[in-house]
Amino acid sequence: GQNIDQPTEMTATEGAIVQINCTYQTSGFNGLFWYQQHAGEAPTFLSYNVLDGLEEKGRFSSFLSRSKGYSYLLLKELQMKDSASYLCAVVDSNYQLIWGAGTKLIIKP
């Protein structure tokens, strides 16, 4: 079967750095997305990785290791508005998008 694993919930402090991990076991791999979803709202695109390494985009960075079936999303200089769920989604060999259940990030002052 196909599986995406993310921690259910994480807590961090405003101004700090947090890393949200995602491990996957899928039939093939054609890329990995990270989406942000605020409570009661739609997911919004954050990043897409298809090659190994770190991609930085402002306060957010995403890392991929295809050999390890592993990605992480790194959030720096945390702000209260970063409180949201972060969903990892993998494109499999059939170009289907396999979604994780998301990690709920709670930011405390």
Add this chain to the structure above:
Amino acid sequence: DAMVIQNPRYQVTQFGKPVTLSCSQTLNHNVMYWYQQKSSQAPKLLFHYYDKDFNNEADTPDNFQSRRPNTSFCFLDIRSPGLGDAAMYLCATSGTGGGTDTQYFGPGTRLTVL
């Protein structure tokens, strides 16, 4: 601004009473998707249209139907809602429909079944 619009944002229906959710897009994308998302769960793809070609996921119940009368609009019909169908329903679009294409989501419709 180009966007994906869903109406209504909140929908209440009674057990067994048919309901229709709507989605429109101004992005001129070829592909439109319908997802069901329950609390703290991954979005579950129900079906998608590549232009007018309808693609049903194997495990989508027959109770769920969809229509896409034109490029801009797509509808989700739930013929006989059950209590288990209470969820957020998300509409999304993408340009080409390839799995590597970014999907753009509407704000969702939260369905309550009484």
